[in-house]
Amino acid sequence: MCAAATYLRDVFGFDSFRPGQEEIVDAVVHGENVLAIMPTGGGKSLCFQLPALAREGVTVVISPLIALMRDQVRALREAGVEAGALTSGNTDEETAAVWDALDEGRLKLLYMAPERLGSGAALGMLRRIGVSLIAVDEAHCVSQWGHDFRPDYLRIGDLRRALNVPLAAFTATADAETRDEIVQRLFDGEAPSTFLRGFDRPNIHLAFAAKDGPRRQILDFAAARKGQSGIVYCGTRAKTESLAAALRDAGHLSMHYHGGMDPADRRNAETRFQREDGMIVVATVAFGMGIDKPDIRWVAHADLPKSIEAYYQEIGRAGRDGAPAETLTLFGPDDIRLRRSQIDEGLAPPERRVADHARLNALLGLAEALKCRRQSLLNYFGETEISCGNCDLCDRPAEIFDGTIAVRKALSAALRTGEWFGSGHLIDVLLGNETEKVKERGHTSLPTFGVGREYNKRQWQVIFRQMMGRDLLRPDPERHGGLRMTDDALPLLKGEASIDLRQDTISKADRRPAAKA
Ligand code: ADP
Numbered sequence: 001m002c003a004a005a006t007y008l009r010d011v012f013g014f015d016s017f018r019p020g021q022e023e024i025v026d027a028v029v030h031g032e033n034v035l036a037i038m039p040t041g042g043g044k045s046l047c048f049q050l051p052a053l054a055r056e057g058v059t060v061v062i063s064p065l066i067a068l069m070r071d072q073v074r075a076l077r078e079a080g081v082e083a084g085a086l087t088s089g090n091t092d093e094e095t096a097a098v099w100d101a102l103d104e105g106r107l108k109l110l111y112m113a114p115e116r117l118g119s120g121a122a123l124g125m126l127r128r129i130g131v132s133l134i135a136v137d138e139a140h141c142v143s144q145w146g147h148d149f150r151p152d153y154l155r156i157g158d159l160r161r162a163l164n165v166p167l168a169a170f171t172a173t174a175d176a177e178t179r180d181e182i183v184q185r186l187f188d189g190e191a192p193s194t195f196l197r198g199f200d201r202p203n204i205h206l207a208f209a210a211k212d213g214p215r216r217q218i219l220d221f222a223a224a225r226k227g228q229s230g231i232v233y234c235g236t237r238a239k240t241e242s243l244a245a246a247l248r249d250a251g252h253l254s255m256h257y258h259g260g261m262d263p264a265d266r267r268n269a270e271t272r273f274q275r276e277d278g279m280i281v282v283a284t285v286a287f288g289m290g291i292d293k294p295d296i297r298w299v300a301h302a303d304l305p306k307s308i309e310a311y312y313q314e315i316g317r318a319g320r321d322g323a324p325a326e327t328l329t330l331f332g333p334d335d336i337r338l339r340r341s342q343i344d345e346g347l348a349p350p351e352r353r354v355a356d357h358a359r360l361n362a363l364l365g366l367a368e369a370l371k372c373r374r375q376s377l378l379n380y381f382g383e384t385e386i387s388c389g390n391c392d393l394c395d396r397p398a399e400i401f402d403g404t405i406a407v408r409k410a411l412s413a414a415l416r417t418g419e420w421f422g423s424g425h426l427i428d429v430l431l432g433n434e435t436e437k438v439k440e441r442g443h444t445s446l447p448t449f450g451v452g453r454e455y456n457k458r459q460w461q462v463i464f465r466q467m468m469g470r471d472l473l474r475p476d477p478e479r480h481g482g483l484r485m486t487d488d489a490l491p492l493l494k495g496e497a498s499i500d501l502r503q504d505t506i507s508k509a510d511r512r513p514a515a516k517a
Contacts, residue, residue: 003054004029008046011053011079018043020197024168028133029054033192034168035139035182037382039316042198044170045072048135051168052109053081057132058102060159061111064138064150069111076109085111102129114141114152117159131163136186139169143181145352146173157185167192173309175380177355199312199381203319204327206373207392208366210465210505211332218243218302219250221328226252227278228297233314235303235338237284243302244282257283288314294321300328304335306342307359308366308380331367333423333465337475344477361471368469369393370400370500403501404492406455406463407472411485411493413448414473417441420482422475423464427457459506466501 004025008014017025021043024036028051038044049072052059063069066089076083084098084107101107102125110129116122134156140146142153160167169186171178183189209217218232232247234240240256247254253276257269266286273279274293281287285305299318305311311329319325343356362380369376374388387394413426428435429443432450443449452460464483467473472489475481491497 004050007050007053011081012046012050013079014046018046018198020195021047023197024195025050027193027195028135028166028168031055031133031166033166033187033190035179035187035192035194036168036170037179037194037196038170038172038198039201040172040313041316041320042172044137044172047170048133048137048168049076049081049109052133052135055132057130058107059109059133059135060126060131061109061135061137062114062117062153062156063111064114064141064148064153066113068137069113073109073111081108082106083109083111086116087111087113088115105130114150114155117152117155123159123162126159126163132165134160134163134165134167136167136169139171139182139186140173140178142185143173143178145181145349145355146178154185157188160186161188175309175355175359176382177358196382199383200374200378200385201316201319202374202388202390203322204315204325205390205392206315206327206377206388208329208331208369208373209392210462211330211335214302214330214332215243215246217328217330218300219246221298221300222247222252222280223250225298225326229273229278229293229295230280230298230300231287231296231314231317232280232282232300232302233287233305234282234284235335239302240282240284244280247280247282252280253278254280254282257281257287259284259286285310285314288317291317293317295323296320296325297323298326298328300330302330304329304331304339304367305363306339307356308362308377309359311363311366312377312381329367331364331469333461333468336364336465336468337481340475341477341481364469364471368466368502370398370502399503399507400500401503402498403463403466404498406452406501407467407492407499408495409448409452410460410463410467411472411489413446413452414483414485415493416446416448417443419476419484420479422481422483423461426483427452427460427464430455430460431457455506462506463501466505470499 020038024034024047027034036047066087069085069087073083073085082101084101086098136156141148141150143149167186169182183191232243234243237258237260240258244254244256255269257266269281273281296318299315305314315327318327339360343353366373366376372387372394373391375385378385409430413429425437428438429449430452432453434444438444471486473483474486476484492499
C-alpha cells in the first residue's frame with residue numbers, strides 16, 4: 001500500500017478516496033504546482049493535509065477564515081498530527097506552543113492567516129523552518145473581481161517566489177476568469193497542473209419551471225413531498241415569513257429564517273431543522289452555511305438565485321447522503337429584471353459587474369435550456385456529461401421550434417421604438433393594440449405595428465422571457481428598464497443566424513386567457 005493510502009486509513013480513518021482526491025494528492029506529493037477546483041464539501045482539505053504528512057518539512061496553509069483554521073488544527077491534533085495556527089485569534093500560550101513546535105522541527109502543518117504574510121518577520125521565519133509546500137485554501141480570494149477578494153492574498157505570489165517551493169491552490173469557484181486570475185497571481189502565469197472534479201451530484205434531480213402562480217407551485221411541490229426535510233429559498237425576508245405561514249396552513253412543519261431575525265431565533269430554527277424530521281425551512285440565502293444535515297430531501301427556489309454558483313451551492317445542500325433528492329427552481333421575467341438591476345445598481349466596479357452579468361447569464365441559460373440541464377450545469381463548471389437521465393428535460397424532452405422570425409419581430413419592435421420600452425409596450429406594438437401610450441408615441445405608424453398577431457399576449461411574454469434568458473435583450477437601468485439589444489442579438493436581427501425556442505412553454509401559455517398588462 002502506498003504511503004498516501006496508509007495515511008488515508010490510519011490517520012484520517014477513511015477507506016477510500018473521494019472522486020478526484022487521489023490524483024490531486026499524487027500531484028501534490030510529487031511536488032507539482034497544482035490548482036484544484038472542487039465543490040464545497042468535496043474534501044479539499046485532505047488534498048493538502050495528506051501530502052503534508054507524506055512530504056518532508058513543513059506545509060504552510062493559507063486560509064482566510066480563522067474559525068476554519070482552528071477547526072482543522074483541532075481535528076488534525078486529535079488524529080495525532082502536529083499542526084498549529086498563527087492567527088490573530090491565538091492566545092499567547094497557543095502562539096508560544098506553535099513556535100516551540102516549529103523550533104523543535106515537530107510541526108507538519110502551519111496554518112496562517114494571509115494578513116501575517118505582510119510582516120517581514122514572517123518571511124524570515126518561514127525561510128528558517130524549512131517550508132516544503134504552500135497550500136492555499138479558498139484561492140479565489142485572490143481575484144479582485146470576485147466576491148471574496150482579500151488584498152493580503154496578493155502577497156502569496158511573493159511568498160512562493162521567495163521560498164521557491166511548490167504551491168497547491170484550492171477553490172470551489174470554477175469560472176474561467178477566476179481560474180485565470182489565480183494562475184496569474186499565484187503562479188505568475190505559468191500553468192499549474194489543474195484538476196477539476198466532483199461537481200456532479202448525480203442523485204440530485206434538477207428542474208426549473210416558469211412562474212405561474214408561484215405560491216401554488218411551491219405548495220404543490222411541498223405537498224408531494226410531505227414529511228420530508230426541505231428548504232425553500234426566497235428573494236425577500238417578507239416572503240420567507242408569508243410562505244412559511246402558508247406551508248403551516250397546509251399542514252407542514254415549517255419555519256422561516258432570514259438575516260433580520262434575532263440570533264437566538266435563528267439558532268433555534270437551525271437546531272430544529274437539524275433535529276426534527278420533515279421540517280421545511282423557508283429562508284433567504286442567509287440559511288445554509290453552517291447546516292450539516294445529510295438527509296435534506298429537497299430544495300426549492302421560489303425566486304431565481306443570483307448566479308449559477310449560488311444556484312449550485314443552494315441545491316447542493318440537498319441529498320448529501322447520496323440518496324435521491326429533488327429540486328425545483330422557479331423563475332420569471334421579474335426575477336431577471338431584479339437580478340440585472342441588483343448588479344447594475346450595486347457598488348461593484350465595472351469589471352466585476354460584467355462578470356456578475358455573465359454568472360447570471362449562465363443561470364438563465366440553464367433555466368431556458370433546451371436539453372439536459374446537467375449538461376449545461378456541468379459544462380459551466382468545466383466538466384462534461386452526456387444526457388444525465390435525472391433532470392426534467394431528460395424526463396420529458398422540450399419541444400422546440402425555429403423561433404427566428406418571432407425573435408426578429410420582437411427585436412425590431414425594441415429597436416424601432418428606440419430601445420426605451422419594456423416588454424408590455426413592445427407586445428402592444430407587436431399585437432397592434434392601440435393603447436393610449438402606443439398612440440401617444442406615434443407607434444401605430446411603425447412597420448412593426450401589428451406584425452405579431454400570430455401569438456397572443458401571454459405567448460409573447462414567454463418569448464420575451466426566453467429572449468431575456470438568452471441575453472438577447474437586457475433591461476437598461478438608465479432607461480427605466482427599457483429593453484436594449486445586446487451584441488448577441490445583432491446576427492438574428494440581420495437574418496444571419498437562427499434560434500430555437502421552447503414550444504411547450506408557449507403552447508401552455510396559449511391555454512390561458514391573456515394576463516393583464
Ligand atoms: P471542502 O472541500 O469543503 O474543504 P472538507 O475538506 O471539509 O471539504 O471535506 C468535507 C467532508 O468530507 C469532511 O467531513 C471530511 O472529513 C470528509 N471527507 C473528505 N475526504 C473523505 C474521504 N476520502 N472519505 C470520506 N470522507 C471524506
